[in-house]
Amino acid sequence: MAADKLHGDLVAALTAIPLIDPHSHIDPYAPTSRTLDDILGYHYYTELAHSAGMSQAPLAADVPPVERVRAILGHIDRFNNTAQYRWLIDILQSFLGWESNHVSAADADALFAKSEAVFGQADWEQQVFEKTNLEKIFLTNEFDDSLEGFDTARYVPCLRTDGLVFQLNLPVIRERLAKRTGIQVGDAATLRAAIRKLFEHFVAHGARACAISLPPSFTPVHIPSAEIDRVLSGFEPNDADAAVRASAVFWTIAECCREFALPFDLMIGVNRRVYRNGVYQGQDLFDSRTSLVQYQELFNAFPDVVFPVSVLSSFQNQELVSHSWIFPNVITSGHWWYSNIPTYIASDLRARLQAVPKTKQIGYYSDAYKLEFVRPKFGMYRSVLAHVLADEFVRPGILSETQAVELGRQLLRENVRQIFKI
Amino acid sequence: MAADKLHGDLVAALTAIPLIDPHSHIDPYAPTSRTLDDILGYHYYTELAHSAGMSQAPLAADVPPVERVRAILGHIDRFNNTAQYRWLIDILQSFLGWESNHVSAADADALFAKSEAVFGQADWEQQVFEKTNLEKIFLTNEFDDSLEGFDTARYVPCLRTDGLVFQLNLPVIRERLAKRTGIQVGDAATLRAAIRKLFEHFVAHGARACAISLPPSFTPVHIPSAEIDRVLSGFEPNDADAAVRASAVFWTIAECCREFALPFDLMIGVNRRVYRNGVYQGQDLFDSRTSLVQYQELFNAFPDVVFPVSVLSSFQNQELVSHSWIFPNVITSGHWWYSNIPTYIASDLRARLQAVPKTKQIGYYSDAYKLEFVRPKFGMYRSVLAHVLADEFVRPGILSETQAVELGRQLLRENVRQIFKI
Amino acid sequence: MAADKLHGDLVAALTAIPLIDPHSHIDPYAPTSRTLDDILGYHYYTELAHSAGMSQAPLAADVPPVERVRAILGHIDRFNNTAQYRWLIDILQSFLGWESNHVSAADADALFAKSEAVFGQADWEQQVFEKTNLEKIFLTNEFDDSLEGFDTARYVPCLRTDGLVFQLNLPVIRERLAKRTGIQVGDAATLRAAIRKLFEHFVAHGARACAISLPPSFTPVHIPSAEIDRVLSGFEPNDADAAVRASAVFWTIAECCREFALPFDLMIGVNRRVYRNGVYQGQDLFDSRTSLVQYQELFNAFPDVVFPVSVLSSFQNQELVSHSWIFPNVITSGHWWYSNIPTYIASDLRARLQAVPKTKQIGYYSDAYKLEFVRPKFGMYRSVLAHVLADEFVRPGILSETQAVELGRQLLRENVRQIFKI
Ligand SMILES: [Zn+2]
Ligand SMILES: [Zn+2]
Ligand SMILES: [Zn+2]
Missing domain, CATH: 3.20.20.140 (Metal-dependent hydrolases)
Known part of the structure; x- marks a missing residue:
């Protein structure tokens, strides 16, 4: 659906409403991501990457997080049409200063490093609450x-x-x-x-x-x-x-x-x-x-x-x-x-x-x-x-x-x- | 869906076509409403009001019609988003001279009185046929x-x-x-x-x-x-x-x-x-x-x-x-x-x-x-x-x-x- | 859905992509139609004509093709609202030089004759491949x-x-x-x-x-x-x-x-x-x-x-x-x-x-x-x-x-x- 002025104004007004999210699976002892691996480890990405041809090897517990990120981003050009991909772009833009409307395998290492730095901030949880209203x-x-x-x-x-x-x-x-x-x-x-x-x-x-x-x-x-x-x-x-x-x-x-x-x-x-x-x-x-x-x-x-x-x-x-x-x-x-x-x-x-x-x-x-x-x-x-x-x-x-x-x-x-x- | 000139013209042309309504539950001996109570007594309103929290007490046969109207309109701000509410507004505007796009509990008594007068006219049935084409x-x-x-x-x-x-x-x-x-x-x-x-x-x-x-x-x-x-x-x-x-x-x-x-x-x-x-x-x-x-x-x-x-x-x-x-x-x-x-x-x-x-x-x-x-x-x-x-x-x-x-x-x-x- | 410039441009670009059609019931020994009868004999037309009131008599094997075409076009004003009718118009326009956006019973004989001439060309199969990309x-x-x-x-x-x-x-x-x-x-x-x-x-x-x-x-x-x-x-x-x-x-x-x-x-x-x-x-x-x-x-x-x-x-x-x-x-x-x-x-x-x-x-x-x-x-x-x-x-x-x-x-x-x- 195409955006227009009315739509933009309504979105802005709705975004100003503080959220009470009535269902999640947040772990209150570890509510935020540590790295991009926690983002791309969400089942929506692992299942889409797997459905699009990725083996399950990169998902093993002993695989270093950055390698898992490389593997999943290595398949993302196969499912960058999806709504779930748009969530990822939104996260990169909102939280990691990403400016492009797209992401690809080549971005894995830089984004992983950036995510470690940003998500590792002492007040990250509070920042996410605020940026999310x-x-x-x-x-x-x-x-x-x-x-x-x-x-x-x-x-x-x-x-x-x-x-x-x-x-x-x-x-x-x-x-x-x-x-x-x-x-x-x-x-x-x-x-x-x-x-x-x-x-x-x-x-x-x-x-x-x-x-x-x-x-x-x-x-x-x-x-x-x-x-x-x-x-x-x-x-x-x-x-x-x-x-x-x-x-x-x-x-x-x-x-x-x-x-x-x-x-x-x-x-x-x-x-x-x-x-x-x-x-x-x-x-x-x-x-x-x-x-x-x-x-x-x-x-x-x-x-x-x-x-x-x-x-x-x-x-x-x-x-x-x-x-x-x-x-x-x-x-x-x-x-x-x-x-x-x-x-x-x-x-x-x-x-x-x-x-x-x-x-x-x-x-x-x-x-x-x-x-x-x-x-x-x-x-x-x-x-x-x-x-x-x-x-x-x-x-x-x-x-x-x-x-x-x-x-x-x-x-x-x-x-x-x-x-x-x- | 937004209205536009073409839509308006088509609606006008379609509205000019005389209707033969091939299924209803009209009582031919009492085809029209006597008061607003007969309008709001339609199951679409009683069930929405009840679904939205109204008890069934106002629906008892011995409750005076105006009180039932007050009770149902008393809940209408809970379901004034619905298509059924738009029918009601259309009825008020088309038949009772209502000019607002909305109705609320405060309007109950005035609307009830108005409906009694309008619906009580000797030729009301004929008027409805004509206004409805x-x-x-x-x-x-x-x-x-x-x-x-x-x-x-x-x-x-x-x-x-x-x-x-x-x-x-x-x-x-x-x-x-x-x-x-x-x-x-x-x-x-x-x-x-x-x-x-x-x-x-x-x-x-x-x-x-x-x-x-x-x-x-x-x-x-x-x-x-x-x-x-x-x-x-x-x-x-x-x-x-x-x-x-x-x-x-x-x-x-x-x-x-x-x-x-x-x-x-x-x-x-x-x-x-x-x-x-x-x-x-x-x-x-x-x-x-x-x-x-x-x-x-x-x-x-x-x-x-x-x-x-x-x-x-x-x-x-x-x-x-x-x-x-x-x-x-x-x-x-x-x-x-x-x-x-x-x-x-x-x-x-x-x-x-x-x-x-x-x-x-x-x-x-x-x-x-x-x-x-x-x-x-x-x-x-x-x-x-x-x-x-x-x-x-x-x-x-x-x-x-x-x-x-x-x-x-x-x-x-x-x-x-x-x-x-x- | 209304056409617009963007839609038109996208359609043009998509139409330029050569097709590989991954499922059909083409007979490779007789891939093209001989006359309009083969077009209107497609079950989408016979079933819609029959559903709209045509008896099955015109569908018998011994009925001359032009008569079957007359029979089906004789009912087409009952289903000229359908998507299947738009396919027919597209075929008439793309392959038979038809200029109108509609077709009716009166067009049966002329279209049948035209179809015989066009579909009977020695290189018709190759022409269809080309016109279809x-x-x-x-x-x-x-x-x-x-x-x-x-x-x-x-x-x-x-x-x-x-x-x-x-x-x-x-x-x-x-x-x-x-x-x-x-x-x-x-x-x-x-x-x-x-x-x-x-x-x-x-x-x-x-x-x-x-x-x-x-x-x-x-x-x-x-x-x-x-x-x-x-x-x-x-x-x-x-x-x-x-x-x-x-x-x-x-x-x-x-x-x-x-x-x-x-x-x-x-x-x-x-x-x-x-x-x-x-x-x-x-x-x-x-x-x-x-x-x-x-x-x-x-x-x-x-x-x-x-x-x-x-x-x-x-x-x-x-x-x-x-x-x-x-x-x-x-x-x-x-x-x-x-x-x-x-x-x-x-x-x-x-x-x-x-x-x-x-x-x-x-x-x-x-x-x-x-x-x-x-x-x-x-x-x-x-x-x-x-x-x-x-x-x-x-x-x-x-x-x-x-x-x-x-x-x-x-x-x-x-x-x-x-x-x-x-
Ligand atoms: Zn859940
Ligand atoms: Zn019924
Ligand atoms: Zn098939």
Whole structure:
């Protein structure tokens, strides 16, 4: 989409809004990149380089970072058409003083050296917050992650529950849970007690959400107590009870979200390990044979729990728009992973703005692993948002430019504050 | 999409075409609104207000209309971004002399009073017809609705068959059918006789279509007579024969459509009561795990029956485009419910205009419950249609402006006249 | 989409790139049309005319060609809104000196006569190549097609395997295979030997690809040898082993693609004979209840085989984009059949350009049965491509006009050369 004056003005006004990023995978003990290797090591680059022909050899742990950077930049001319490449250029320009609109293999060593110097500054974390206009960012914590030693007002804890729901059959998960809670889970009562302990701990440390990613086949249902007792009484190798147990744990977590008034982020539709020899975090895909209707029992049973829902494709987005339009407790949340490119953001966002109450839309989250990615990702979103606001609201005379920016502020900031009680 | 001179000219020309609205839920005995309460009581507003946080208390029957209007307008600042809100503004501007581009809670009492006065005029119905440039509008009649006492040339009857197909197990339906037809249905022969009686009655009263809405799982097949006899011989509480009986009744109705030369409107994909505590008419959703291929036996078996097909999502629209492109008896029909917002209309319409014979497209219907909604809904459609005609036909030099308006006339009016024999 | 100077310049530059068309159904012994009947006999026109009301009588073999042309043009005013109609106008303008932007029934006889004269020129084939800027075009050969007597550098053979995979239960297929290879297939070893013979023969004659079209339900899996032996040991009327045998043959073909280093074109999602009384080649549709995840075992098992994948709908395109982004061996290939209209090309192409490495995208193929269609179909694609390049890359300042043309060249030509080793 071509830039123009109105678009530029809207982008500028939207960029002035301080960000609260409601979903990331930032490590609060190492939030920023040490070198360009941490930037190019993001799975978006390793998987695109690998998909475009790079072997996985440069990704081995013992490869010197600068060599990995050379290898990935050595393939970048094969995928410099992508949105992800634009994030990289934005990072180079915003943080490393890069002036060109492109980068190539020949730039590897100079950029690596520059990144070491810049990212190594003592106040780099603070600089990134400022250059990003970032106020707070949510984490995604394992249930036994430490929540001490960092500023939870800045790095907001969020309880990730994938392991509890889908891997409780693994002894290591049960042992970690027992170690954290002091409770050995063996029936419905101990399950609830252990999960409540986690919630108490997280809420006491400022957690503002619970989150989980879910496979396309998942259909949560209520499991009676006696049945929960049964599927928690023993774990067999073939685990025929996996689906029932997953529902049982999931439902118990939803009950705790209700009790502790935490929104439950549902990230729906990911199939894990589809490409089994893919790079780390580059193995998962989705399956279009799925429907949000699979969650109808849940949405009906928990009217008091807010469910920010993320989906992976545009056809699921149309279901999400309709569900958010009808269910008071369903919120549209961000543009996730395979839908996080401008063309899908644009069409998905247009539909949300035309059919979902504006108070029920979480515009965007970065999903970042390193703080440097918050700026380019939100920048991409704001550019698309500005186009949609200009085309659908300002140019047809529905909203003034100022009103359009207020609508943007609602999506970017105010709804995050209200939904997560910040 | 931004307005421009060409767009404005096309909209003006399209607006001059008298409308025949081929699907609505107008009550011919009370076609217009009495007050703003009838406008805001439309499920699009009650469900959006409820979705945005309004309790259902104001929707109770004993709440005074003005209080309900206050409650819904009291929440409208939460969904004044939506396409449905634009319909409301259009109604206020077109019918109530409203000059602002916005409305808020503070306007409730004044607007309610104004609406009482305006809508209460003796010739209001006629005024709405004129301000809407509306010539005829189709009804959706239950099989035992009265078809007397109104002008069937203006309000065209249409036989709705949902109850017959999906609820014949209910004694109340069978009794109403027996009362209307004098026939007690108990086997294939009496089923056919009763349905033929309904068709005779409706056709004698000017009916021009038969219609039904269908769940995503429905797959009609031909049921042998002996099997129909069996599933009509008794009705058990758990109704294990429901699917077979639905196919049997549906197929018999299709046979009558063939005999009586009535088009059979199929509105495909709605899941009823997904949000069980939703507002009235605000409980239904769709399921993307469905395909028009489920109707292949039907489309093959009835080459002489015209099937105007409506779908609920853009991915189903691509199936519909392809089916209409291939099957002579499949017609694309309107933009239904969750797909009835500008962005989905635009993309669905573009595909239809590029791939389906122009004689096989019913452009739009209002689905209105009150006459006042025909104008804003068709207005939204015409605006999108004008954009698509401008971008895809006029600006690339394929059609002149006059030819583009003729193409619009075909979709808006001529196809309705030809397909429904008006 | 409106034309402008930038768009025009990009189209001109893209049109100057010589084409290698990587998929067609050209008969190398009769590559061009004899008359307008061969143009209008293309299934896109016969099915649209039939869908719009034409009986199939004019399509009978004994109807004189000029009468068939009269019949189809006699219905063209019902579908002159379509993209396929624009191809026809392009052919008339490019090859028959037609100057109008439209054609109607009244033009039938004059155009037929003109076509006979023009297409009958001795050097017509060469003229079409030149007017199309066409360098090479791939064929789609049955396994026992002759590969002699034509220039395989210009008409590149491609082994079509639909019959082997899905119809080996038919005696006629097994007999043709035995006749071609000298091998009677009866177990895993003879199956492999026979297929290897086909590959040897095709590769020796310059074949550059293997291809197959696949139904939505197909899920290829590896079948153990003993099981292959069993399903090839006998063929029963009801053929309960059809799915297992299809997987066995398909997998064996994939193994030969690996051994002979041939890309395996997968054209995924077509349901055959949905409209059973449709015109020839106008009976097939798709089913949206399908997923590329069904191919995960295949993509994992054959990392060294390149799979150019075509899909039939936009929602499958989003899956394809994600799979190509992740799997090194999955290539996006063209815009197939029901997705081959400008609006779907535009949205599908936008997503591919934003998320798939540019080296992994086969921009387009004609799927033509007669050479005259290569020009209008590629012309449609280039126009859409120019719009996307202008809007997404040139106007936002990401690429210069020259760089954008280079990106187009990669999609149109360079990737075809590299992937098919030309
Ligand atoms: Zn995440
Ligand atoms: Zn309706
Ligand atoms: Zn083909």
